[in-house]
Amino acid sequence: MSSAAIDDYLKTIYHHTEWQTERITPSQLASELGLAPSSVTEMVRKLAAQGLVTHRPYGPISLTAAGEHRAAAIIRRHRLIETWLVREFGYTWADVHEEAEILEHAISDRLLDGIDARLGRPRFDPHGDAIPDADGTVIREPFVLLADAPLGHCGRVLRVSDRVPGLLEALDEASVDVGSVVCVRGRELLDVGDRAVTLPAAAPAAIWLSA
Incomplete structure (x- = not known):
């Protein structure tokens, strides 16, 4: 199995529990990756054999310390690249993900550290996700979905x-961004300053606020 494939699995498992506590199941992992459940089951066995995940048959999947360290490293690459592309090349937060998916496997550690330094060691990417530091540590403040x-x-x-x-584009149109101060008026209705903003139906499950 390729290094990139391993990284994609570990990154998806890591990402699943960043903003909630339920561990990912094999069926959820297959759905996230767009793969057949049988393929995911086989790959999870291989990751477990390498000491990167722990898993019982039909049970949820957890990263080991080694798996979390490796996942944090590739997450760090992806999010630094996203931040770099937005700040330096004018990408929007809606169109940066696919480019970062390609570049995260291509750039050297030396270049990544140079990007980090040039950006001033940012703590968060354009979507508000924490950027792990070089040893995998992340800092988050209390949040509420x-x-x-x-x-x-x-x-x-x-x-x-x-x-x-379509969510990021809709928020752009409403001038709502990471860092915007909002007040909740309804499940899909926010006050942003003196404006009332109606959100897409999927927004409540995809936006996190400071608690």
């Missing part, structure tokens, strides 16, 4: 998922 936030809750937008088609 918009879908779980009570009416009247006010907070900063900490993170927006890039997995929901």
Whole structure:
């Protein structure tokens, strides 16, 4: 199995539990990767044999310390590249993911460190996801998913998922970005300053606010 394939599995498992606590199941992993469940089951066995994940048949999957360290390293690459492309090349947060997917496997550690230094060692990428430091450490503040936030809750937008088609573009049109201060008026309705913003139906499950 290729190094890139291993990284994609580890990155997906890592990403699943960043903003919630439920571990990923084999069927969820297959869905996220767009692969047949049988292929995922075989790959998970191989990852377990390499000491990168722990897994019981039909049970959820967890990263080992070694797996988490490797996953954090590739996540760090991806998010630094996204930040670099947005800041230096004018990419939008809606169109940067696919480019970063290609480049994360291509650039050297030396170039990555140079990018990190040039950007001023950023802590978050354009979507609000934490960028692990060189040893895998991440810093996050307390958060609440918009879908779980009570009416009247006010907070900063900490993170927006890039997995929901059209959401980032809709937020751009509404001038809502990571760091925007919003107040919850309804499941799909926010106050942003003196404006009322109606969100797409998928937004409450894809936006995180400061708690």
